[in-house]
Amino acid sequence: MIHIDIHKQLTSSIGSMSLDLDLHIKKGDFVTIYGKSGAGKTSTFRILAGLMSPDEGKIIVDDKAWVDTTADINLSPQKRSIGLVFQDYALFPNMTVRENLEFALMRDADITIIDDLLELVELEGLQDRRPATLSGGQQQRVALARALVQKPQILLLDEPLSALDIEMRQKLQEYILKVHKEFHLTTIMISHDISEIVRMTDQVIQLEEGKVIKKGNPAEIFANIQVGGKFQFTGQVVNIVQQDFLFILTILIGKDLVKVVVDESEGSSLVIGDKVVVASKAYNPIVKKIGEAL
Amino acid sequence: MMDWGPIILTFRLAIITTLLLFVISIPLAYWLAYSRSRIKPVIETLVSMPLVLPPTVLGFYLLIAFSPSGGLGQWLNEWLGLQLVFSFEGLVFASLIYSLPFMVHPIQSGLTNLPGSLMEASYVLGKSKMNTLFKVLLPNIKPSLLTGIVLAFAHTIGEFGVVLMIGGSIPDETRVASIAIYDEVEALNYSSANAYSLVLFVVTFIILLLVYLINGGYLKRYWR
Numbered sequence: 001m002i003h004i005d006i007h008k009q010l011t012s013s014i015g016s017m018s019l020d021l022d023l024h025i026k027k028g029d030f031v032t033i034y035g036k037s038g039a040g041k042t043s044t045f046r047i048l049a050g051l052m053s054p055d056e057g058k059i060i061v062d063d064k065a066w067v068d069t070t071a072d073i074n075l076s077p078q079k080r081s082i083g084l085v086f087q088d089y090a091l092f093p094n095m096t097v098r099e100n101l102e103f104a105l106m107r108d109a110d111i112t113i114i115d116d117l118l119e120l121v122e123l124e125g126l127q128d129r130r131p132a133t134l135s136g137g138q139q140q141r142v143a144l145a146r147a148l149v150q151k152p153q154i155l156l157l158d159e160p161l162s163a164l165d166i167e168m169r170q171k172l173q174e175y176i177l178k179v180h181k182e183f184h185l186t187t188i189m190i191s192h193d194i195s196e197i198v199r200m201t202d203q204v205i206q207l208e209e210g211k212v213i214k215k216g217n218p219a220e221i222f223a224n225i226q227v228g229g230k231f232q233f234t235g236q237v238v239n240i241v242q243q244d245f246l247f248i249l250t251i252l253i254g255k256d257l258v259k260v261v262v263d264e265s266e267g268s269s270l271v272i273g274d275k276v277v278v279a280s281k282a283y284n285p286i287v288k289k290i291g292e293a294l
Numbered sequence: 295m296m297d298w299g300p301i302i303l304t305f306r307l308a309i310i311t312t313l314l315l316f317v318i319s320i321p322l323a324y325w326l327a328y329s330r331s332r333i334k335p336v337i338e339t340l341v342s343m344p345l346v347l348p349p350t351v352l353g354f355y356l357l358i359a360f361s362p363s364g365g366l367g368q369w370l371n372e373w374l375g376l377q378l379v380f381s382f383e384g385l386v387f388a389s390l391i392y393s394l395p396f397m398v399h400p401i402q403s404g405l406t407n408l409p410g411s412l413m414e415a416s417y418v419l420g421k422s423k424m425n426t427l428f429k430v431l432l433p434n435i436k437p438s439l440l441t442g443i444v445l446a447f448a449h450t451i452g453e454f455g456v457v458l459m460i461g462g463s464i465p466d467e468t469r470v471a472s473i474a475i476y477d478e479v480e481a482l483n484y485s486s487a488n489a490y491s492l493v494l495f496v497v498t499f500i501i502l503l504l505v506y507l508i509n510g511g512y513l514k515r516y517w518r
Contacts, residue, residue, distance in 0.1 A: 051414050077417040084418045090411035094433040103429065104419045150420065 001027055002154065002186060006057030006067070010043055010210065019043055019210035025203075027062070030180055030187045032197045034221070035207035041190045042087075044207070045156050048188070049084050050077035061153065083147030083185075087158045089139045091131035097142050098127040104149035117145040120182070121175055137168040141175060148183060155180070157189040161196065166255060169193075173200055194222055194275050195254065198234045222277065232279035237272055251278060296489045299466050300474035304494075307382070307470060308450040311389040315397040315446050316439075318390070323401035324427060342399075344392050353459025356388050360460070380462050385470070388456045396445040404438025405431060437509045444505045448498050 002025040010017050019040040025031050033041045046052035048059065050066070053074055059067040066075045092100055101114045118124045121141040131139055140160060147155060157176065161169045177200060180187045191197050197204055198218040206214040206221060214221050222234060235253035242248075247267025249260045260278060270276070326338060344352060360367040360378035370376045378384035408431060416426040432439065454472040461468030463477060471490050478487035507513050 049414075049418055051417070077414070078420045078422065080418075082418060084415070086411045086415060088409060088411055090409065090415035092412060092415075092430055092434070094430075103416075103421075106420060146419070 001025070001060075001062060003058065003060040004044075004048070006047060006054040006059065008043065008047065008052070008054045008057075010040065012038060014038060017210045019047075021210075021212060023205065023212070025186060025188065027186055028184060029203055030177075030189070030201045031203045031205060032189050032191050032201040032218075033205050033207060034191060034197060038209075039207040040210040041207055042158060045084070045158055045188075045190065048154070049082050049156060050075055050080050081150070081153040083150065083152035083155045085140075085143045085147050085155070085157045085160050087160075087162070089131075089143040091139055091142055091146070093130065093132055096128050096130055097123060097134070100131065100142060100146050101149050104146050106150055109150070113149060113151075117148055120179065121145045136163050137172060140164065140172060144172075144175065144179065148179060151183060153186060155183075155185045155187045157187065159190050159192070162192070169196065170255060176200065194218075195234050195236070198222065199254075222275075232277050234275065234277055237270055237274045237276055240267065240270060240272060242267065249276075251276060253278065296486065297474075300469050300471045300490065301493055303382075303466060303469065304451055304471040307385055307389060308447050310386055311393060311450045312397075312443055312447045314386070314390060315393060316443060319394070319397040319401055319442065320427075320432070323398050323405060324431075326398065326402045327405035342395050345395050349392065349453070349455025350459055352392060353388065353456040356384070356391075356456070356460045360384060379460060380464060380468060382467050385457060385461045385468055388460050389450045389453060392453060392456050393446045393449045396449045397442040400438045400442040400445065401435065404435030408434055440505060440508060444501055448501055451494060451498060 002023075004021055004023045004025070006019070006021050008019045010019055017038075017040065021040075021044060033044060035041055043052060047054050047067075054067060054069065056069040057067065058065065058069070061081075065071065065073045066080055067073060092103065095103060098114065098118070101117060102111075105111065105114065115124075118127055121144060123138065123141055123145065126134060126138060131142060134142065140163075144160070160176065161172055164172065173196060176187070176189075179185065189201065201218055204214070204216065204218050204221045205212055219232065233253045235251040235258070237249055238252050238257070239250035240247055241250075245264050247262050247264065247270075249262060249267065249270065251258050251260055258278065322341070326334065326341070357379060358364060360370065362368055362371055362377065362379065367377075367379065370378060376383060378387055412430055412434065413426055416430045417423075421429070452472065453470070454476070457468065457470055457473055458476075461470075461473070463469045463473050469477075471494055475487045475490045475494075478484075478490070
């Protein structure tokens, strides 16, 4: 259980803002922090990791105080059991993939975890390469593996997939879900991508100007209308064609394109690029197994 | 036959100065790169002063400060047995100050230009500041370290005004090549002056060329 109750006055290029958070995150949850840039998402991460100090407040992780300004406790980043994947990955350019992971290994820790992790993210073949010679997706996997070497309690992912193309994203979403389960992590991710959030997370925390404005499961947050039957997908409109009184929308859901016919009143309110929920009621979907669980 | 004394003395001075400067400059540059202290601008100014100040000014104040009749010079002489005026030790000390910015600036800018996330990633992985400096930061600014070493070395070789003020021209003690050249020209020994000058010219050319070759990556294909 993580309890975060902090206040911090932030000054940025657009002026000053106060970050006030009071959050409870369950152990083993996958939580996303969602919000516009400048909403305080990255600052929240930095405070959690100990790279920034809050003005006042507490961070309690499993009954241990990481921060408690009333008792003058503020653990250094070194002492917090946290894995952080930076937006720019922050791989050490002077070390090979394997050395990056080995650097993270604590003294007297079992070295076999390095091989296990390399296998898990399928990088054994590239372990002697330098980060600069890897693709974005490969670097991302190294960063993920490195963050897990110390078996942290909490994994923080700062927009981990924003720089990757859609194919790579889906692959990495699978890796992240896999390690989340396998390492029994509490994972907190910063993301802008609604389909990614819906796919991966249990809980969404929406920040605006340093305050939590919404909290809940992804479907509640992103669907304004509650739909019965719970058969729904989030996607993006990629094309709109008008035919007589009807609109044919082409919607990208995951990596599948779906055509949906809607009437004039719905169709005319949409433009290409809009994020939409595709839902259906009174409908009996066919579910067929196409592959084994990971 | 040319007297190699001044040349040897010059390189001895440059090597000792560079080694000492390297050790001094890493913590100083680290502090300048990451500190948010209010006195930082003052320290930065002091480090950069030798860039703009005439070397004679520096030499003059050092001469006054270390003169055995002055308080500091007397104290150094009595307690440490150090005489810093007209001695090789004095030259080393003056060179340290004189070449300081040439070592500090490249290292400082190398550190500042590294992405901040590298240091932070290392801290989050539980590594101490010291460990981070030696395993992560310094190995990733090797070109800056090389630039600092070479500039400090070359600049010490080219030192003249400070040496003249505080060192004089004592053979094998303070008579470095640049001073020797000046003396030879005054004595109208042009061939001798030319020999010293040529050595300095060629050596500094080769050193600087090597730096540009290495930092420009031209030599990489040969050692990989």
